[in-house]
Amino acid sequence: MTTPATATGTRKQLVRVASGQGFWGDWLEAPRRQVEGGDVDYLMLDYLAEVTMSILQKQKERDPNMGYARDFVGAVESVLPAIARRGVRVIANAGGVNPPACAAAIRAVAQKHGVSGDVRIGVVTGDDLLPRLDDLIAGGHPLANMETGDALSTVRDRVLSANAYIGSTPIVEALGKGANVVITGRSTDTALTMAPLRHEFQWAADDWDKLAAGIIAGHIIECGAQCSGGNCLYDWQGIPDLANVGYPIVEGHPDGSFVIYKHPGTGGRISVPSVTEQLVYEMGDPRSYITPDVIADFTSIHLEQAGENRVRVFGITGRPPTDSLKVSIAYRAGFKAVGTLVYSWPDALPKAELADRVLRERLDRLGLKFEHILTEFVGVSATHGRLAGEAHDPPEVQLRVGVRGPDRAAVERFTRELIPLVLNGPPSVTGFAGGRPKVEEIVAYWPALIDKRVVQTRVEVLA
Amino acid sequence: MNVRLLDIAHARSGDKGDTANVGVIALRPEWYPVLERYLTLERVARHFDGVIAGPVERYELPNLRALNFLLHGALDGGGTLSLKTDAQGKVFSTAMLRMVLDIPDEEARSLRLPGTKSRRAYSRSPKE
Numbered sequence: 001m002t003t004p005a006t007a008t009g010t011r012k013q014l015v016r017v018a019s020g021q022g023f024w025g026d027w028l029e030a031p032r033r034q035v036e037g038g039d040v041d042y043l044m045l046d047y048l049a050e051v052t053m054s055i056l057q058k059q060k061e062r063d064p065n066m067g068y069a070r071d072f073v074g075a076v077e078s079v080l081p082a083i084a085r086r087g088v089r090v091i092a093n094a095g096g097v098n099p100p101a102c103a104a105a106i107r108a109v110a111q112k113h114g115v116s117g118d119v120r121i122g123v124v125t126g127d128d129l130l131p132r133l134d135d136l137i138a139g140g141h142p143l144a145n146m147e148t149g150d151a152l153s154t155v156r157d158r159v160l161s162a163n164a165y166i167g168s169t170p171i172v173e174a175l176g177k178g179a180n181v182v183i184t185g186r187s188t189d190t191a192l193t194m195a196p197l198r199h200e201f202q203w204a205a206d207d208w209d210k211l212a213a214g215i216i217a218g219h220i221i222e223c224g225a226q227c228s229g230g231n232c233l234y235d236w237q238g239i240p241d242l243a244n245v246g247y248p249i250v251e252g253h254p255d256g257s258f259v260i261y262k263h264p265g266t267g268g269r270i271s272v273p274s275v276t277e278q279l280v281y282e283m284g285d286p287r288s289y290i291t292p293d294v295i296a297d298f299t300s301i302h303l304e305q306a307g308e309n310r311v312r313v314f315g316i317t318g319r320p321p322t323d324s325l326k327v328s329i330a331y332r333a334g335f336k337a338v339g340t341l342v343y344s345w346p347d348a349l350p351k352a353e354l355a356d357r358v359l360r361e362r363l364d365r366l367g368l369k370f371e372h373i374l375t376e377f378v379g380v381s382a383t384h385g386r387l388a389g390e391a392h393d394p395p396e397v398q399l400r401v402g403v404r405g406p407d408r409a410a411v412e413r414f415t416r417e418l419i420p421l422v423l424n425g426p427p428s429v430t431g432f433a434g435g436r437p438k439v440e441e442i443v444a445y446w447p448a449l450i451d452k453r454v455v456q457t458r459v460e461v462l463a
Numbered sequence: 464m465n466v467r468l469l470d471i472a473h474a475r476s477g478d479k480g481d482t483a484n485v486g487v488i489a490l491r492p493e494w495y496p497v498l499e500r501y502l503t504l505e506r507v508a509r510h511f512d513g514v515i516a517g518p519v520e521r522y523e524l525p526n527l528r529a530l531n532f533l534l535h536g537a538l539d540g541g542g543t544l545s546l547k548t549d550a551q552g553k554v555f556s557t558a559m560l561r562m563v564l565d566i567p568d569e570e571a572r573s574l575r576l577p578g579t580k581s582r583r584a585y586s587r588s589p590k591e
Contacts, residue, residue, distance in 0.1 A: 051543055147480050233556065234473040234490075273473060273488065276527050280486020282477035283531050286522050299524050338546060374539060374546040382548045384558040385514040402546030445542045447480065 011254065012041075015200045017193050017217070018249040020079075021045040021092075022224025024052055024069050030224060030247050031075040035082035037263030040249060042196045043082075045075060045092035046189045046222050053186060054330030054443040056096035057130070057161035067098030068183075073105045076181065080110065083180055084118035091171060091192045095183040097130075097161060099123045102183050103462060122179025124170040126457035127186045129162040129327060129450070136454065143327060143448040152448065158332040160443060164325045164450060167292030168214070169205070170457040171195035177461045186328060188291055190218030193250060201254040205293075212296035212318025213256035215289065219296075220260055220278050220313070221248040227260065227278035228309075229268025234277065241267025246309075257314035259306060270309040292325055292452070294318040324449040333444035334371065335411040336404035339418040340378070342431030344396045351426040352377055352399040358425050359401060362417050370405040370414075398431065404442065411439050464571040465579050466564050472498060474556035481541035483515075483552030485559045488529040493574060495528035501564045507532055510562050532559070 018040040020031035024047040034043055047069035060067030072094030082088040095102045103121045110119040129136065133156070137143065143152035143162075152159070163186035172195050174182045184192075194214030197203070203210045220227050228248045229239045246266025251259040260270055279298065283289075286298035296318045306312040343351040356375045363373070376382035378398035380391040391397075403414045415437045422432050468487070471494045476485040487502060489495040504521040511519065517536025524531060538552055539545040549555070566576060 231475075233475065234488075276488050276529060277473065277475040277486070279527060280484070280488065280524075280529055280531055281475050282479060283484050283486055283522075284479060284533065286524050286531055299526055301526055303527070333544060336544075336546060372539070372546065376548055378548065383554045384561065387510070387514060387558050387561050400548065404544065404546060442543050444544050445480070 011202060012200050013254060015197055015252045016040045016249055017042040017044050017196055019044050019221035019224050019247050021047060022226060023049055024071060026224050032078040034247055035079045035088050037266060040088060043079060043088055043090045044192045046192060047092060047094045048186060050328060050445045051330060051443055053097055053163050053328055054160045060098050065101050068096040068102035069094040073109055076106055077109050080113050080115055084115040089180040091182045091196060093184045093187050093192060095185045097128060099125050099183050099185050106181060119181055120179050121462045122174030122182040123460045124174060124184040124457055127163045127166045129164055133162055141450055146447040155331045160330045162327060162329045164327050164455045165292060166457050167191050168195035168198055170459045172199045173459045174461060175199040179461045189222040190215045190291055193218030193221060197252040208294050208318035208320060209316060210256040211294040213316040215291050215294060215296045216301060216316055217250045217258050220275060221250055223278060225268060227275050228262050228270050229274060232274045232277055234273035239269045256316060259310050259312050261310045270311055272303045272305055272311055275303055275311045290322060292321060294321055323452055325452050325455055327448045327450050329446035329448055330443050331446055333442045334404055334406040335408045335439055336402060336442050337411050337415050337437045337439045338402035339437035340398050340400045341421060341429050342396050342398050344428045348394050348397040349377060349380055349391050351428060352397045354426045355399055355421050359417060359421060363414060368410045368413055370403045370410060372404050374402045376400040415439060464566050464568050466566050466571060466576050467579050468562040468564060469560040470577040474560055476552050476556035478538055478541060478552040481536055481538050483534045483537040483555040485532045485555050486529050487559060492528050498530055499523060501566060502530055
């Protein structure tokens, strides 16, 4: 089904896929640095986290031309010369819940710079299940929560968005039709990297080992610099020049092996330890990394240092995928607020503890009911709990109290009870300049599975 | 001999719903068998007792000299529901590395495992 990768039909022997964004909010400089730092064939931009879709859905409800990752427009603008003149192709799941609107914005920016003739936008749709949700439930697809087993009907009236995670096939199709900017909705992060490798090397849809290799290449670079020295614990003090950190690039080969590297002259470090840290990030059962395209086996991965800031990855195996797609559903799940105050030496911790007791007693006397109240002492035990051991007279402690519950008014009232402690609670308190905590509506994540056959993706390449 | 996990391994953690995963990686290839033998499911469950609400799962990746642990019920509901500072389980990795393992003296000596007073292996000789 794939078309030859080049006009002559000869396959490339080497394809470079650069990661330019690990999440929506990642470094704005990264996409441009990836195309200007050296030759690359593809720029891969990952924008979607689990709850991003619901934020985008809310934006689309307010304005039907919204609902996509707006950062992507600026990113494309920053790399337009590379797309239009140097043949770099861009693949991104920036379409969110509105890929056509995202495409229109990209077309407008190409027109503004007089290169619309050189930008061929491929749009992948079909992942959005929200308009079909009631039909699907009625048709015998309960969309039960993968963690709790509850049927979706229990929260149906609070659902904000529902999107199937889709794989590489529609992206490969868009590339085959000549698109040089491919925009998807909720495609998997890993498919954004695997698709160009599959397209260029013409890997068959059942060549499980190679597809698995492409998926693992995607997993390694999908979090941007997190495999090239960012958030790296191993020898963190010895990692050079993080200010100038190089984002990772996959140099793929037809046999499924690949090298992770970064542009020369950039900071950070690509080493077996840095890549291993990223491989285990968010890992479940390592033998079964399930994607729509293939199940990849992380116990088959071999790594070797193949030069400075180059790690070779080989030996990867995969097996056929399941008959299901994962569905990312977001629903309204009540309200929360989190507030903080800082207590200083002497006796910083006992003061913060007393403030917490006073606050809780007042909430109690007001008869406020919450699903949960959580108190943390930042600087003492917030992240490691009792494992942190005894606090030794810290210079200051941040009291951090959060509440959540279905009743917005109760959460609102909590935010009014915290700050008065500055004048009517224990002494030596500061750090309240931010004022009252903000009440947030909780949009929670509901993972489910659906029969693959009911999800049909569509690919359109805009003329 | 008491050996701090921090001195023989590095780690990264992340989340999947209300579950935190912690990947623990041997600092030197020859130290991986120590992790395999002594960083047991029971030992990790005991370490996080009272810190997490659910059970622990353990997976081996000898090819990466790593173990992967799933800590269920670790994130106060996880994602946007969680009220925790570490709602995404980003630093369960370092909480894991606080563990002190009791390794038989002879084994510790033959593998040149650092005692609790030594400096970390990678502080001495970064190879890359």
